[in-house]
Amino acid sequence: MERREFNQGMMAMMLAAGAKGVGVAALPDGATGAAAGRDSLEWLGPGSITDVEGIKVGHHTLKARPTGCTVVLCEAGAVGGVDVRGSAPGTRETDLLNPINTVQQVEAIVLSGGSAYGLDTASGVMKYLEEHGSGYKIGNLGVVPIVPAAILFDLGFGGDFKIRPTAESGYQACLAATANPVQQGNIGAGAGATIGKMFGPQFAMKSGLGSASVKIGDTGVVVGAIVAVNAVGDVVNPRTGKVVAGARAAGGHGFRDSMAEIMRGYSVLMPKGMNTTIGVVATNAELEKVQVSKIAQMAHDGYARAINPVHTPADGDTIFALATGTLKGVKVNHGAIGAIAAMVMEQAILRAVLNAESVAGTPAYRDISA
Secondary structure, X not given: OOOEEEOOHHHHHHHHHHHOOOOOOOOOOOOOHHHHHOOOOOOOOOOOHHHOOOOEEEEEEEOOOOEEEEEEEEEEEEEEEEEEOOOOOOEEOOHHHOOOOOOOEEEEEEEEOOHHHHHXXXXXXXXXXXXXXXXXXXXXXXXXXOOOXXXXXXXXXXXXXXXXXXXXXXXXXXXXXXXXXXOOEOOHHHOOOEEOOOOOHHHOEEOOEEEEEEEOOOOOOEEEEEEEOOOOOEEEOOOOOOEEEOOEOOOOOOEOOHHHHHHOOOOOOOOOOOOOOEEEEEEOOOOOHXXXXXXXXXXXXXXXXXXXXXXXXOOOOEEEEEEOXXXXXXXXXXXXXXXXHHHHHHHHHHHHHHOOOOEOOEOOHHHOOO
């Protein structure tokens, strides 16, 4: 491939692609009925994080209670970074992703339900990767797979508190991993996800897992995102600021608008630590660890534009970033990649709620009249 500079022109190309309608599709999979009467969401693009070469995604969903885990596999290795913004996080191996620390690549990222118990899923992913010889090589002894993870709180939603993802769940998610388009909605880490919980579970809505991607002009650069949305706040259309899904009004019609209630001085009790939005952004560009860490940081702008309020004391909001480096010989501006990652994350968040289905009496987007 011809070597190109990818600096200030990146954002111009991105805007030009949007003006031409490149990659624009109708409403995402499963968004029907009530969707047609709301804010237009036709600007949401198609695609998923698996459009980034070198990335596979697999889910394992527990049927006895809606919970599960999702693994983002990069068996050939990818440069990783992370940024944690919420005050109630549950994570594993995030210190290792600090740019000043030694290990440069990871082999997988795990997103899981089950609160801190769900971190056990990463052990199953490690087992799978070790069996396939993927990991940090320790001389002639073998490999140590590097598998950072983050969890969300869904314990007790829809069933028994003691049903949660395990190491076997992580292993099964690896077996299911594919480069095909990501399944979305009530699956994997998003199976037990809910949103709009400031005013109690009786006003909450079902959320789920979503993914999106964008290809940038003719540069060859691809940026993708995947996210499990379990926020205390509402999901909003970042183009209009209107609530798409979240805390429902007491009468059952429309939304309460959590942020508007706060601004009116409403006294709100946040459910402590029972939330958290966790996600991954990825690109096929060749980048260094410090650059990938900056992309993870910038991708949180997507959270801030599509979830309101976000990064609260009751959320453990975390974003991992990956650079697979499969696009060779193309010099990129990692700041532009970070801006794009935030935009793609917005889309993934919206697709998470649009593809969700009602569970245990908690309605989803498609069930609520406009």
